[in-house]
Amino acid sequence: MLKIRCLIFGKNWKLGKTVYIIGGGASGFFCAVNAARMDPQLKVVIVEKSNKLLSKVKISGGGRCNVTHACFEIAEMAKRYPRGGNFVKKLFHQFFTNDTIAWFQQRGVSLKTEADGRMFPVTDTSQTIIDCLLEEARRYGVEVRMQCAVTAVERTAADFMLSTARGDILRCDYVCMACGGFPRQEQFQWLTGLGHSIAPPVPSLFTFNSPQHPLTALMGLSVPDAKVSVAATKLQQRGPLLITHWGISGPVVLRLSAWAARNLALLQWRFGALINWLPDLREPELRELFLRWRSEKGAQKIAGKNEWGLPNRLWQFLLLQSGIDDQKRWADLPSKNQNQLIRNLLAFELPVSGKTTYKEEFVTAGGIVLSELEPHTMMSKKVPGLFFAGEITDVDGITGGYNFQNAWSSGFVAARSLVQLAAVNR
Numbered sequence: 253m254l255k256i257r258c259l260i261f262g263k264n265w266k267l268g269k270t271v272y273i274i275g276g277g278a279s280g281f282f283c284a285v286n287a288a289r290m291d292p293q294l295k296v297v298i299v300e301k302s303n304k305l306l307s308k309v310k311i312s313g314g315g316r317c318n319v320t321h322a323c324f325e326i327a328e329m330a331k332r333y334p335r336g337g338n339f340v341k342k343l344f345h346q347f348f349t350n351d352t353i354a355w356f357q358q359r360g361v362s363l364k365t366e367a368d369g370r371m372f373p374v375t376d377t378s379q380t381i382i383d384c385l386l387e388e389a390r391r392y393g394v395e396v397r398m399q400c401a402v403t404a405v406e407r408t409a410a411d412f413m414l415s416t417a418r419g420d421i422l423r424c425d426y427v428c429m430a431c432g433g434f435p436r437q438e439q440f441q442w443l444t445g446l447g448h449s450i451a452p453p454v455p456s457l458f459t460f461n462s463p464q465h466p467l468t469a470l471m472g473l474s475v476p477d478a479k480v481s482v483a484a485t486k487l488q489q490r491g492p493l494l495i496t497h498w499g500i501s502g503p504v505v506l507r508l509s510a511w512a513a514r515n516l517a518l519l520q521w522r523f524g525a526l527i528n529w530l531p532d533l534r535e536p537e538l539r540e541l542f543l544r545w546r547s548e549k550g551a552q553k554i555a556g557k558n559e560w561g562l563p564n565r566l567w568q569f570l571l572l573q574s575g576i577d578d579q580k581r582w583a584d585l586p587s588k589n590q591n592q593l594i595r596n597l598l599a600f601e602l603p604v605s606g607k608t609t610y611k612e613e614f615v616t617a618g619g620i621v622l623s624e625l626e627p628h629t630m631m632s633k634k635v636p637g638l639f640f641a642g643e644i645t646d647v648d649g650i651t652g653g654y655n656f657q658n659a660w661s662s663g664f665v666a667a668r669s670l671v672q673l674a675a676v677n678r
């Protein structure tokens with residue numbers, strides 16, 4: 253295999269150094285193809301434990317791959333990372349959204365921007381991204397070994413020694429860990445031998461379950477602007493909300509699940525979600541409005557059209573939950589029910605008892621502790637020559653293309669720095 257490739261690409265590996273990249277996902281491939289392109293003398297090998305390459309890219313964005321987000325301000329972009337915001341700023345100064353767009357464009361892949369800022373290949377299929385990365389790997393002679401799980405990495409005096417599940421020992425000058433996030437702490441065990449600490453992994457980007465709750469009878473209904481908070485905390489987010497047959501979802505819920513990932517894990521995903529259906533109104537304003545309507549619209553039925561454009565089914569549901577029947581008129585609204593309605597409009601409590609992974613995107617929060625990495629190079633501060641890229645680090649973004657941007661940026665930075673190191677050591 254190596255011989256054939258050497259013939260095809262005319263490389264003489266003896267001149268160069270070798271880097272093993274552990275993981276054939278987005279960050280591993282991006283690191284590999286860039287390193288191989290920047291340094292033709294560098295032998296670049298991807299080792300992938302499964303029999304699939306770029307498998308998350310394939311299923312990402314509902315099969316369309318949300319490559320990045322059309323945000324061109326580093327400070328603004330960094331705000332979309334619940335963990336690692338400051339760290340990614342330093343990566344973005346080296347490889348940012350515009351670089352991602354240009355990188356793919358230069359290889360014949362145009363991206364388009366959707367109304368909410370998410371960017372996809374114009375072909376609307378993730379296969380375009382996969383084909384592009386595979387073609388780059390082929391062009392620059394990246395070797396790929398599949399079904400090759402690395403089980404241990406050791407730093408020796410002269411090089412790195414990798415053990416694989418099938419009993420091979422691989423030796424190389426540099427290693428880039430691009431093996432993604434692992435849902436359980438013990439899955440990081442094989443990395444802690446290198447002296448790195450792990451921020452405990454917890455899931456992020458999920459929807460809230462409350463399957464028995466009567467609200468779920470409104471499944472399919474969406475509200476363009478709601479505020480959702482976690483009861484007894486300051487954690488809250490605002491945005492579109494969707495009622496599903498098992499609970500609530502939509503951008504506001506996914507965002508909250510990301511920002512509150514650690515708190516919610518501690519609560520074992522059992523908590524009260526408070527929904528404010530009218531986030532622009534405060535309680536005194538609402539009371540004043542009700543007072544006015546009692547006289548101005550006294551004879552009208554409350555269950556008629558609401559003034560705020562809430563979906564009618566939701567309005568009627570909230571009235572019912574406040575003990576207000578569909579015949580009740582504004583003039584006859586008892587203050588006890590009015591108070592309940594105000595509570596239900598501004599802080600409707602949904603008891604959450606579990607989570608569901610969002611079908612389009614989910615990530616692991618946690619991973620390699622960032623203070624142990626050098627953000628300008630993605631090299632370990634503990635083990636020279638050891639690099640990291642992608643979700644394995646304690647960086648995660650909200651949904652919308654931010655996680656892939658981290659994979660591209662960290663993969664690129666790791667590639668450039670390991671190439672520079674190889675040049676110095678040659």
Ligand SMILES: Cc1cc2nc3c(=O)[nH]c(=O)nc-3n(C[C@H](O)[C@H](O)[C@H](O)COP(=O)(O)OP(=O)(O)OC[C@H]3O[C@@H](n4cnc5c(N)ncnc54)[C@H](O)[C@@H]3O)c2cc1C
Pocket residue numbers: 274275276277278279280299300301302304306307308309311312313314317318319320400401402403430431432433611612613614615641642643644652653654655656657659
């Ligand atoms: C369903 C879904 C949809 C998503 N959609 C989007 C989206 O549209 N936009 C977005 O920005 N993000 C999305 N994400 C998140 C994004 O896919 C990840 O953040 C990104 O793929 C991380 O890339 P990575 O290379 O760091 O890790 P991964 O893509 O997880 O790749 C790691 C690779 O390493 C391999 N590996 C692990 N351990 C070993 C080992 N010991 N030896 C050898 N190989 C190993 C794994 O098999 C895997 O192939 C989505 C995630 C999911 C699950």
